Amino acid sequence: MMKTNHTGLSQAEAARRLASDGENMLPGSVPKSLFAIALSVFTEPMFLMLLGAGGIYLALGDRAEASFLLGFVFVVIGITLAQERKTQRALESLRDLSAPRALVVRDGQEIRIPGREVVRGDVLVLHEGDRIPADALLLDGQLSVDESLLTGEAVPVNKSPTAGATFAPPEGESSASLYASTVVTKGVGMAEVSTIGVNTAVGRIGQALASTQEAPSGLQQASRKLIIVLTIVGLTFATLLVLLGWLWDGRAFLDSLLSGIALAMAILPEEIPVILTVFLALGAWRISKQKVLTRRVSAVEALGAITVLAVDKTGTLTQNRMKMEELVAVGETFRNEGANALPETFHELAEFTLLATPLDPFDPMEKAIQTFAQQWLKDTEHWHSQVPEFQYDLSAEILAMTQVFSSNDPNTHLLACKGAPEAVADLCHLPTAERDIIHQQVLSMAERGLRVLGVAKGQWQSKELPPSQHDFSFTFLGLVGFVDPPRPEVPAAIAECRAAGVRIIMMTGDHPATARAIAQQVNLSTRTAVMTGAEVAALSDAELHEQLQQVDMFTRLQPEQKLRLVQILQQNGEVVAMTGDGVNDAPALKAANIGIAMGERGTDVAREAAALVLLDDSFASIVAAIRQGRRIYDNITKATAFTFAVHMPIIVLALIPALLHWPVLLLPVHIVLLELLIDPACSIVFEAEPEASDIMTRPPRKLTDSPFAFSALLYPLLQGIAVAEVLLLGYWQLDGQGFQAADIRGAMFMGLVLGLCLLILANRDAARSLLHGLTASNPWIWRMFGAVILLLVVVFSVPVLRDIMGFSVMGIPQLVAGMALVLGIGVSLEILRWVSGHVRGN
Numbered sequence: 084m085m086k087t088n089h090t091g092l093s094q095a096e097a098a099r100r101l102a103s104d105g106e107n108m109l110p111g112s113v114p115k116s117l118f119a120i121a122l123s124v125f126t127e128p129m130f131l132m133l134l135g136a137g138g139i140y141l142a143l144g145d146r147a148e149a150s151f152l153l154g155f156v157f158v159v160i161g162i163t164l165a166q167e168r169k170t171q172r173a174l175e176s177l178r179d180l181s182a183p184r185a186l187v188v189r190d191g192q193e194i195r196i197p198g199r200e201v202v203r204g205d206v207l208v209l210h211e212g213d214r215i216p217a218d219a220l221l222l223d224g225q226l227s228v229d230e231s232l233l234t235g236e237a238v239p240v241n242k243s244p245t246a247g248a249t250f251a252p253p254e255g256e257s258s259a260s261l262y263a264s265t266v267v268t269k270g271v272g273m274a275e276v277s278t279i280g281v282n283t284a285v286g287r288i289g290q291a292l293a294s295t296q297e298a299p300s301g302l303q304q305a306s307r308k309l310i311i312v313l314t315i316v317g318l319t320f321a322t323l324l325v326l327l328g329w330l331w332d333g334r335a336f337l338d339s340l341l342s343g344i345a346l347a348m349a350i351l352p353e354e355i356p357v358i359l360t361v362f363l364a365l366g367a368w369r370i371s372k373q374k375v376l377t378r379r380v381s382a383v384e385a386l387g388a389i390t391v392l393a394v395d396k397t398g399t400l401t402q403n404r405m406k407m408e409e410l411v412a413v414g415e416t417f418r419n420e421g422a423n424a425l426p427e428t429f430h431e432l433a434e435f436t437l438l439a440t441p442l443d444p445f446d447p448m449e450k451a452i453q454t455f456a457q458q459w460l461k462d463t464e465h466w467h468s469q470v471p472e473f474q475y476d477l478s479a480e481i482l483a484m485t486q487v488f489s490s491n492d493p494n495t496h497l498l499a500c501k502g503a504p505e506a507v508a509d510l511c512h513l514p515t516a517e518r519d520i521i522h523q524q525v526l527s528m529a530e531r532g533l534r535v536l537g538v539a540k541g542q543w544q545s546k547e548l549p550p551s552q553h554d555f556s557f558t559f560l561g562l563v564g565f566v567d568p569p570r571p572e573v574p575a576a577i578a579e580c581r582a583a584g585v586r587i588i589m590m591t592g593d594h595p596a597t598a599r600a601i602a603q604q605v606n607l608s609t610r611t612a613v614m615t616g617a618e619v620a621a622l623s624d625a626e627l628h629e630q631l632q633q634v635d636m637f638t639r640l641q642p643e644q645k646l647r648l649v650q651i652l653q654q655n656g657e658v659v660a661m662t663g664d665g666v667n668d669a670p671a672l673k674a675a676n677i678g679i680a681m682g683e684r685g686t687d688v689a690r691e692a693a694a695l696v697l698l699d700d701s702f703a704s705i706v707a708a709i710r711q712g713r714r715i716y717d718n719i720t721k722a723t724a725f726t727f728a729v730h731m732p733i734i735v736l737a738l739i740p741a742l743l744h745w746p747v748l749l750l751p752v753h754i755v756l757l758e759l760l761i762d763p764a765c766s767i768v769f770e771a772e773p774e775a776s777d778i779m780t781r782p783p784r785k786l787t788d789s790p791f792a793f794s795a796l797l798y799p800l801l802q803g804i805a806v807a808e809v810l811l812l813g814y815w816q817l818d819g820q821g822f823q824a825a826d827i828r829g830a831m832f833m834g835l836v837l838g839l840c841l842l843i844l845a846n847r848d849a850a851r852s853l854l855h856g857l858t859a860s861n862p863w864i865w866r867m868f869g870a871v872i873l874l875l876v877v878v879f880s881v882p883v884l885r886d887i888m889g890f891s892v893m894g895i896p897q898l899v900a901g902m903a904l905v906l907g908i909g910v911s912l913e914i915l916r917w918v919s920g921h922v923r924g925n
Contacts, residue, residue, distance in 0.1 A: 096204075101202050206276075220250045221244045226242040325343035346741075363719075387716040390658045394702060403700060412428055436452055437452060438497075469488055472496065500552070505537075569605050722769035802912060810904060813904045829891055841905070
């Protein structure tokens with residue numbers, strides 16, 4: 084029996100216990116320390132190459148260059164630390180949001196707090212689907228709890244309060260003891276926390292929080308494979324270059340080794356893992372601003388590939404603000420809106436609707452029933468707060484529930500039943516003519532967008548209750564209709580989805596006419612066909628596949644039928660996102676490409692099975708997340724293209740001079756400086772890129788698409804080759820005009836660095852000119868360019884740095900030569916864009 088006189092702890096006492104006992108956290112992964120991050124840098128190829136190059140300069144006796152190069156080791160560590168912390172803060176903020184929350188009683192009021200703030204002595208309020216946050220002793224209520232995490236037994240364990248009970252470990256088989264991380268599968272109860280954190284049963288056996296470990300996304304896995312391949316290629320070419328320079332060209336071995344290191348550093352795109360980690364983590368943080376919490380960062384990259392969005396009606400398309408609006412009994416109708424009194428004709432119907440409803444309901448419709456009863460029955464003999472003796476739950480076989488109440492006569496039980504009208508009519512064993520009348524009434528109500536339940540009463544004359552509701556004899560009392568208006572923002576969001584090539588499918592447990600009415604109000608589909616769960620169950624997979632091409636509304640569905648529909652859609656090549664809120668929705672949420680749990684009305688189990696959580700349960704938030712997901716993928720593609728475009732001229736300028744016996748144009752120090760520019764350009768400029776104007780009017784990308792595919796990299800590689808050709812042509816011209824090697828190297832470096840800026844502009848939008856890249860909105864563009872120009876000024880004006888870089892004093896001829904190279908790069912990129920556009924157009 085549930086009581087309401089538990090006042091719980093005071094907020095002050097709870098704060099004192101939290102400070103003394105610590106947070107309610109299970110052992111799990113902790114954020115990497117700064118030392119651990121710095122240590123990981125030492126194993127990176129780029130870091131090892133820096134150390135190698137610095138050691139060679141020391142061996143050659145060039146202490147200034149060695150000190151400068153080795154100094155970059157600390158710069159690289161600093162940048163890596165900053166990027167890691169930026170990413171870690173974003174992930175930690177998401178984890179704080181996604182951490183399990185608990186409903187507790189404090190100062191006599193129910194409040195929801197983060198699970199980590201639960202303390203000893205807190206009174207927990209537990210509902211179906213909740214994950215219990217700490218070890219506790221059940222005070223009131225009846226629960227069924229899934230303890231398979233601890234015991235391995237899949238069958239839920241019944242829990243009930245016991246007078247004088249004390250908390251017992253799992254092996255003690257106490258019926259009143261509840262354990263952290265187990266799941267309430269049925270019932271409502273109140274429990275007092277006995278133990279928190281590492282001292283709980285699950286904490287003692289060393290369970291870790293799986294949600295604190297981020298599995299790498301598909302793009303991250305693909306990028307790691309690419310980096311491994313390019314590392315092998317880079318080391319192979321670098322080794323060949325060392326051997327050629329030493330054995331064929333007759334250069335000193337250490338000089339040849341420096342050239343080899345420079346080439347390996349040029350080939351290795353070290354920025355790619357950084358791009359993906361930062362972009363996905365910050366993307367998840369940006370999506371959270373749209374009221375969508377990302378529980379698995381890997382889901383961010385799949386958002387732009389969604390082709391089918393399977394949504395529930397209640398709470399997602401509608402406001403989930405149920406109101407008991409209409410009653411139908413003995414041929415008469417009562418409408419709640421504007422009524423001053425409830426006629427006596429409807430008192431019995433309202434009474435048994437209340438009796439068929441749990442005292443502490445979780446479902447919004449059952450809460451609406453209690454609100455209606457309090458409004459109209461509170462001061463009458465029809466008001467009840469009696470605890471049922473037994474409850475028959477709704478099942479796939481019988482879409483109705485019955486509550487059984489004891490009476491003064493131990494052989495007599497009062498029965499209150501509510502559920503799908505057709506199921507209740509069946510339990511009443513009504514003749515066909517009466518069922519037809521009820522069906523027409525239901526249809527009329529449903530066509531007005533009402534969700535309809537049938538209500539019946541009955542008696543059972545025996546001490547022993549039968550195994551099934553079908554064994555009872557019920558009297559049909561009437562129908563109750565609930566209104567749940569559509570969210571005002573949904574029609575526009577659905578239109579946006581349709582323009583983006585995303586198909587919307589409604590999967591609901593509601594009546595077909597109700598679903599159709601709501602679908603028409605929000606313009607969900609031009610198709611009017613509706614399939615019920617019974618019709619779905621009667622079809623083979625092949626037949627259902629055919630129907631899925633023509634039907635967008637599925638009603639009266641059971642959770643296992645939702646799972647089946649999701650799987651068949653995926654077999655057809657669709658990328659499916661699905662919403663859900665209940666314990667039974669978890670398999671379908673997990674099976675979908677992107678499971679989306681309801682944050683307001685969803686259970687803990689549904690949230691843990693899902694990749695995304697809607698904090699406001701709004702359909703418009705899903706569409707906003709798809710928009711953000713597409714933008715994030717676009718920006719990853721742009722940053723990847725820029726990275727490969729920049730590396731190509733660096734590779735060419737490191738390789739060609741060694742093969743053609745030219746003076747060295749790019750030293751390791753030059754490449755390190757360029758790398759320090761490429762990283763921020765990618766992780767700041769491209770991450771902040773605004774969305775494209777056509778982002779929600781183009782079809783979804785294929786899930787198998789990758790920014791690392793050759794087709795995606797061909798154009799940026801051609802960009803890099805175009806830049807390299809201009810620079811090589813410039814070297815040939817300058818060398819022919821008698822410029823010294825230091826002069827040429829300075830002009831070439833200026834051209835390459837400023838060419839990097841042009842490549843940023845070119846890859847912001849490959850279809851538009853460089854000038855458009857200067858005008859399009861991105862707050863970081865001019866800051867980045869200012870930093871680049873400042874770097875060039877410092878390098879060429881500070882004598883020590885200029886000598887280390889191997890440059891001469893920048894005179895007018897070198898400045899003119901450098902600017903001519905920049906102009907040539909800009910022209911070549913524009914010609915390439917024009918040619919590429921014409922090729923694509925043909």
